[in-house]
Amino acid sequence: MLKLTAARLARESFSQLARVPAGRQSRDRSRADVPVGGRAVVMAMAAAMDGFGTEGLDFPTETSLEQWKLEHVARDIYRRSVASARIREEEDPTEECVACEGGWEASVAVLHRETHVAYLTKSLRHLSAGHVVLDASRCWLCYWIVHALALLGEPLGDDAARDVVEFLSLCQHPDGGFGGGPGQMPHLAPTYAAVACLAEIATLEAVECVDRAKCVAFLARCKDTSTGGYRMHEGGETDTRGCYTALAVARLLGVGSDAELRDGVGAFVAKCQTHEGGVAGEPGAEAHGGDTYCGLAAAVMCDSAHLMDLPELTHWLAHRQGAVEGGFNGRTNKLVDGCYSFWQGGAFPVLELASGAVLRAMGGAEGGADRRAGATRERRRGAGNKGGAGNEGGEAIASDASSNAACALFPAAQLATQPTRKTNTAGSHAFATPSFSSRALQGWLLLCCQLPNGGLQDKPGKGRDHYHTCYCLSGLSVAQHWGGDGLVGPATNLLERTDPLVNVTEARLAEWTRLVAQLPKI
Ligand SMILES: [Zn+2]
Numbered sequence: 001m002l003k004l005t006a007a008r009l010a011r012e013s014f015s016q017l018a019r020v021p022a023g024r025q026s027r028d029r030s031r032a033d034v035p036v037g038g039r040a041v042v043m044a045m046a047a048a049m050d051g052f053g054t055e056g057l058d059f060p061t062e063t064s065l066e067q068w069k070l071e072h073v074a075r076d077i078y079r080r081s082v083a084s085a086r087i088r089e090e091e092d093p094t095e096e097c098v099a100c101e102g103g104w105e106a107s108v109a110v111l112h113r114e115t116h117v118a119y120l121t122k123s124l125r126h127l128s129a130g131h132v133v134l135d136a137s138r139c140w141l142c143y144w145i146v147h148a149l150a151l152l153g154e155p156l157g158d159d160a161a162r163d164v165v166e167f168l169s170l171c172q173h174p175d176g177g178f179g180g181g182p183g184q185m186p187h188l189a190p191t192y193a194a195v196a197c198l199a200e201i202a203t204l205e206a207v208e209c210v211d212r213a214k215c216v217a218f219l220a221r222c223k224d225t226s227t228g229g230y231r232m233h234e235g236g237e238t239d240t241r242g243c244y245t246a247l248a249v250a251r252l253l254g255v256g257s258d259a260e261l262r263d264g265v266g267a268f269v270a271k272c273q274t275h276e277g278g279v280a281g282e283p284g285a286e287a288h289g290g291d292t293y294c295g296l297a298a299a300v301m302c303d304s305a306h307l308m309d310l311p312e313l314t315h316w317l318a319h320r321q322g323a324v325e326g327g328f329n330g331r332t333n334k335l336v337d338g339c340y341s342f343w344q345g346g347a348f349p350v351l352e353l354a355s356g357a358v359l360r361a362m363g364g365a366e367g368g369a370d371r372r373a374g375a376t377r378e379r380r381r382g383a384g385n386k387g388g389a390g391n392e393g394g395e396a397i398a399s400d401a402s403s404n405a406a407c408a409l410f411p412a413a414q415l416a417t418q419p420t421r422k423t424n425t426a427g428s429h430a431f432a433t434p435s436f437s438s439r440a441l442q443g444w445l446l447l448c449c450q451l452p453n454g455g456l457q458d459k460p461g462k463g464r465d466h467y468h469t470c471y472c473l474s475g476l477s478v479a480q481h482w483g484g485d486g487l488v489g490p491a492t493n494l495l496e497r498t499d500p501l502v503n504v505t506e507a508r509l510a511e512w513t514r515l516v517a518q519l520p521k522i
Pocket of ligand 1: 337338339340458468
């Protein structure tokens with residue numbers, strides 16, 4: 001059996017780029033190199049990459065070259081994955097028929113469940129010395145690891161759960177909230193990480209670990225009454241991350257409907273929405289994937305999403321997905337990155353929760369938003385935009401597998417094969433047609449972001465870490481359960497379903513919520 005793993009394909013693709021030409025390696029990011037030899041480099045690479053074109057690179061910039069290289073790495077991985085599946089089928093005709101539509105992916109787009117679990121489980125007990133720089137992110141490390149294991153259907157054992165709760169209790173500040181590690185000042189980011197991690201554990205010990213009254217008092221102290229937003233810590237910066245983490249913690253602690261905590265958040269977030277349609281960290285800054293998720297989810301949690309221009313937001317989100325790579329980027333003209341599978345991909349189910357009115361506005365016959373909605377629908381029908389970042393022109397690519405683009409190789413599934421959709425927690429609001437290709441996103445994550453020895457990464461060649469493992473898997477869960485286009489790869493790829501507002505697996509969140517409801521009111 002030919003053992004061509006996605007990671008090996010990725011490595012080989014990068015080394016192939018790096019070999020040609022000598023002295024002009026692909027990862028040479030020196031600004032001075034681009035104008036001097038940029039186009040010649042591209043031409044040499046194109047020749048070495050077996051027929052890939054140089055279209056659109058007449059005037060290469062550092063950005064366009066990096067985009068071009070990543071697209072060709074992804075195409076190469078996809079092309080070789082299909083070839084690998086065909087060879088497998090020839091060697092063992094009893095395997096799933098690769099000639100059948102979509103069948104090829106079942107043998108190569110496989111989630112490396114066991115090695116991911118092994119990587120995460122080991123990390124819970126031991127981290128290498130290099131992690132010392134994450135001393136202020138120790139609550140985050142707990143959340144990234146515990147949530148990723150929960151998505152994989154691998155809950156902690158009793159001992160590990162008890163140890164994590166005990167460690168997080170050491171990070172709790174005497175005046176409320178959690179610091180990044182033991183003895184550190186309270187901050188909204190690790191407070192969210194700690195409470196979400198405890199919700200993922202969802203034992204009585206975990207619930208009782210949080211001093212809820214003091215935690216809510218800490219949230220109130222972080223409230224920036226002059227803007228309506230939240231400061232990340234007392235005296236700190238006000239931004240959309242603060243809004244999200246404060247309201248997510250309040251929601252997890254059962255006080256999400258508190259009027260004082262919610263007051264003014266929606267108006268602040270609306271001011272952060274930019275001319276592009278996405279959301280920035282603060283008014284006047286650039287739209288960004290993490291801030292867009294945080295802003296939108298915060299607005300939804302305080303019932304203020306109607307203050308935002310949601311069709312423009314949807315338009316911006318949809319154009320963050322690279323049709324060739326299948327993943328999302330975080331900003332215009334940036335490369336796709338696995339973690340945005342959740343920050344951008346996860347915003348689509350939050351949009352579902354936002355309002356049925358959004359769907360009506362975008363699906364109706366009238367209004368300027370309809371043209372844009374139409375463009376995103378075209379994209380989803382298996383074509384997509386021609387390129388990834390910076391290709392917002394909307395020219396459709398041919399939907400044949402020979403292009404080796406994610407949107408062509410992973411077309412929308414037939415309706416008849418789609419799994420029955422579960423009712424989401426908000427009940428009636430649901431988009432019939434999400435404006436992103438969930439199958440292309442799954443293809444990107446499974447073939448370009450996984451490492452066979454466990455863990456997931458930003459993009460091929462970057463290497464694994466716990467943050468990207470957590471958010472790649474979170475994005476994969478969203479794509480599998482909320483995309484409406486079914487599963488890429490074998491049935492064993494299916495992850496647990498995550499709650500898109502707080503990013504805790506739904507089953508554990510239900511148990512946590514039940515336990516919190518039994519506690520006295522704050
Ligand atoms: Zn990333």
